Amino acid sequence: MYLTKEKKAEIFAKHGESATNTGSSEGQIALFTFRINHLTEHLKRNRKDYNTERSLVKLVGKRRNLLDYLIKTDIVRYREIIKELGIRK
Template identity: 75%
Template sequence: MYLTGEKKQEMFAKHGKSAQDTGSAEGQIALFTFRINHLTEHLKQNKKDHSTRRALIKLVGKRRSLLDYLIKKDIERYRAIIKELKLRK
């Protein structure tokens, strides 16, 4: 499997407050970004996989709503996560 429990804990420890803090917006955004990148690579090879395309679009929407939440709550946390994950060019 491409995403193991250890990999998730590592992401939450790096981007969230701790490895057990799976509810922080930064940790969830990092997890969604990892999954989005994985699905994007999959779709480059399998162009007709429409169920994966739908899942990718749903993930992008979830990440966008979390980013919108961070903009409203704390703009500095938003800027930090954007810079850390390199979501903007």
Template identity: 65%
Template sequence: MYLNKEKKAEIFEKNGKNAQDTGSAESQIALFSYRIAHLTEHVKKNHKDYVTTRAITKLVGKRRALLNYLYDRDVNRYRAIVKALGLRK
């Protein structure tokens, strides 16, 4: 599987407060970004996989909602995560 416990812990440790910080907006945004990137590579190879395309769309919407939440609450944290992950906007 592409996303095991160790990889999740690495993502959460890098973008959250620690490896157990799974609920913060930054760690969730980072996890969604990793999953979106992985699924995008899959769709590039399998362009007729419409179910995965829809899953990507849903994940992007969830990530956008979290980014909007973070923007409303703390602009500095929002700017930091967008810069760290290299997201547009």
């Protein structure tokens, strides 16, 4: 499996406040970005996998909603996470 418990904990430890704080906006955005990158690579190999394509679009929308929330609440944290993950607006 591409996303193990250890990998998830590592993502939340790096981008969130701690490995156990899985509800932080930055941690969720980082996790969604990891999953989006994985699905993008999968779709490059399997062009006709429409279920995965739908899942990818839903994930991008969820990440966008979290980023919109973050930009309204704390613009500095938003700019940091955008730069750190290499997300383009």
